[in-house]
Amino acid sequence: xxxxxxxxxxxxxxxxxxxxxxxxxxxxxxxxxxxxxxxxxxxxxxxxxxxxxxxxxxxxxxxxxxxxxxxxxxxxxxxxxxxxxxxxxxxxxxxxxxxxxxxxxxxxxxxxxxxxxxxxxxxxxxxxxxxxxxxxxxxxxxxxxx
Amino acid sequence: xxxxxxxxxxxxxxxxxxxxxxxxxxxxxxxxxxxxxxxxxxxxxxxxxxxxxxxxxxxxxxxxxxxxxxxxxxxxxxxxxxxxxxxxxxxxxxxxxxxxxxxxxxxxxxxxxxxxxxxxxxxxxxxxxxxxxxxxxxxxxxxxxxxxxxxxxxxxxxxxxxxxxxxxxxxxxxxxxxxxxxxxxxxxxxxxxxxxxxxxxxxxxxxxxxxxxxxxxxxxxxxxxxxxxxxxxxxxxxxxxxxxxxxxxxxxxxxxxxxxxxxxxxxxxxxxxxxxxxxxxxxxxxxxxxxxxxxxxxxxxxxxxxxxxxxxxxxxxxxxxxxxxxxxxxxxxxxxxxxxxxxxxx
Numbered sequence: 457x458x459x460x461x462x463x464x465x466x467x468x469x470x471x472x473x474x475x476x477x478x479x480x481x482x483x484x485x486x487x488x489x490x491x492x493x494x495x496x497x498x499x500x501x502x503x504x505x506x507x508x509x510x511x512x513x514x515x516x517x518x519x520x521x522x523x524x525x526x527x528x529x530x531x532x533x534x535x536x537x538x539x540x541x542x543x544x545x546x547x548x549x550x551x552x553x554x555x556x557x558x559x560x561x562x563x564x565x566x567x568x569x570x571x572x573x574x575x576x577x578x579x580x581x582x583x584x585x586x587x588x589x590x591x592x593x594x595x596x597x598x599x600x601x602x
Numbered sequence: 603x604x605x606x607x608x609x610x611x612x613x614x615x616x617x618x619x620x621x622x623x624x625x626x627x628x629x630x631x632x633x634x635x636x637x638x639x640x641x642x643x644x645x646x647x648x649x650x651x652x653x654x655x656x657x658x659x660x661x662x663x664x665x666x667x668x669x670x671x672x673x674x675x676x677x678x679x680x681x682x683x684x685x686x687x688x689x690x691x692x693x694x695x696x697x698x699x700x701x702x703x704x705x706x707x708x709x710x711x712x713x714x715x716x717x718x719x720x721x722x723x724x725x726x727x728x729x730x731x732x733x734x735x736x737x738x739x740x741x742x743x744x745x746x747x748x749x750x751x752x753x754x755x756x757x758x759x760x761x762x763x764x765x766x767x768x769x770x771x772x773x774x775x776x777x778x779x780x781x782x783x784x785x786x787x788x789x790x791x792x793x794x795x796x797x798x799x800x801x802x803x804x805x806x807x808x809x810x811x812x813x814x815x816x817x818x819x820x821x822x823x824x825x826x827x828x829x830x831x832x833x834x835x836x837x838x839x840x841x842x843x844x845x846x847x848x849x850x851x852x853x854x855x856x857x858x859x860x861x862x863x864x865x866x867x868x869x870x871x872x873x874x875x876x877x878x879x880x881x882x883x884x885x886x887x888x889x890x891x892x893x894x895x896x897x898x899x900x901x902x903x904x905x906x907x908x909x910x911x912x913x914x915x916x917x918x919x920x921x922x923x924x925x926x927x928x929x930x931x932x933x934x935x936x937x938x939x940x941x942x943x944x945x946x947x948x
Contacts, residue, residue, distance in 0.1 A: 495819075496904065496905045497888075497904035498902045498904035498905035499905070501904060530817075530818050531818065531819070531907055532818045532819065532820055533818070533819035533820050534820065535820050
């Protein structure tokens with residue numbers, strides 16, 4: 457993501473799990489991407505734990521899920537529907553991307569940078585919440601919602 | 603498939619019901635498309651499955667009949683429906699396949715030193731190897747070597763065995779037109795070259811396609827739970843799990859063996875609804891094993907990949923290899939494998 461061209465300063469902070477230590481002074485967080493490795497149940501468990509520490513306002517468009525490893529079906533320990541359900545519960549967009557493949561990684565990075573610019577308010581006329589409702593209108597609603 | 607694709611199914615449904623009047627012959631195809639679209643929409647994984655029981659069809663049969671299928675390692679393949687396959691032509695097929703194998707071997711594609719070309723192929727049906735009456739009959743293909751001496755009639759060695767079956771394959775059977783026979787699960791034991799030759803012949807003769815069936819860690823943990831849940835009078839083998847840890851330069855393997863009665867006791871404490879296995883129970887069962895291991899060794903097994911599961915009922919490896927040890931639950935095991943094969947075909 458840092459390789460992408462961006463008008464303003466882009467900073468990425470990587471963390472294994474949340475909550476982040478509160479002692480450090482840090483700039484405002486505009487987007488949280490939860491990366492789940494479908495090959496590892498541990499990764500899913502970790503993300504589920506971390507989700508509890510996130511403030512509810514982030515789920516209005518400033519959070520997203522990224523599932524990696526779906527390409528190698530034979531290595532998956534987490535069923536695809538589990539992560540789909542999780543993203544649906546938190547009303548956040550879900551992206552599937554095999555981070556191990558260079559081309560997919562680059563495309564995903566572009567997409568995330570674009571999303572980040574909107575979430576940070578740098579794109580006039582579109583807010584994070586707008587983007588969220590745009591992404592969601594192309595999904596069918598789950599039977600529970602009807 | 604991306605969940606964002608699904609809304610197109612709703613407006614098209616209206617159009618397809620009008621088309622029904624014009625294209626009567628396309629009914630199976632449309633059913634197939636609808637089945638595929640249904641799968642693409644937000645349908646959760648089946649949260650419950652029945653614990654394999656002895657099916658009524660099997661109780662009539664002598665357990666000795668299928669004894670030759672046990673204790674052998676089978677490699678799994680999924681197979682698309684066969685076009686114009688007929689159970690009455692089995693003798694014809696054995697003749698054709700023998701000729702094909704002899705021709706292939708003479709071409710030098712599969713030359714083994716010291717092997718004579720006197721081989722015989724037999725096709726036979728396996729009665730009773732199915733779940734419901736709708737399932738097509740299972741059939742067996744064997745490559746036998748004819749002995750050189752004419753007096754020895756019993757000196758026929760089985761070189762290769764392969765069998766095709768379909769157990770509870772309703773979801774596939776509904777969507778397939780008349781001329782096709784659905785036997786989505788293929789199990790092979792014997793030399794890889796023979797499997798390839800037989801596969802090529804089937805693909806050319808019946809316009810089908812084989813693909814090897816890998817079993818991922820998610821399905822292996824289901825199998826572990828279902829087989830531990832099976833009631834056994836006597837446990838022949840310990841329950842064993844094998845995990846592969848991805849690390850460089852060489853991957854590490856972790857093996858975890860439990861006494862089968864302990865595994866059954868653990869399952870019984872987790873299990874709530876009689877006769878069914880749910881996703882939560884499977885997860886809880888595996889989590890108990892992971893946390894026990896973590897407590898002793900401080901290793902998170904959930905971050906590794908489950909590669910092999912071995913119980914007294916059967917053992918399965920992620921590469922698509924299975925060994926069935928108990929004839930009582932044969933149908934149940936095949937039912938689950940059929941489901942995986944059908945899922946792969948889709």
